[in-house]
Amino acid sequence: MTSPAHHLSLPIPRWAYAVALLALMVTWLVLQENGIALGHAAESLHEFFHDGRHALGVPCH
Numbered sequence: 001m002t003s004p005a006h007h008l009s010l011p012i013p014r015w016a017y018a019v020a021l022l023a024l025m026v027t028w029l030v031l032q033e034n035g036i037a038l039g040h041a042a043e044s045l046h047e048f049f050h051d052g053r054h055a056l057g058v059p060c061h
Ligand SMILES: [Zn+2]
Pocket: 050, 054, 060, 061
């Protein structure tokens, strides 16, 4: 006997993949704090995302 969940298939719209990728990129931006990837823009981006970093539990200071 199989459970009904095995036959459940939900259609995932293509735009959902783009939204997920965008969310990952924004999360990556929020998690940056050094100048390795962002250069001189890192400092202002760090200040801009500072509260978001704390909300995600990223060690900061
Ligand atoms: Zn902080």
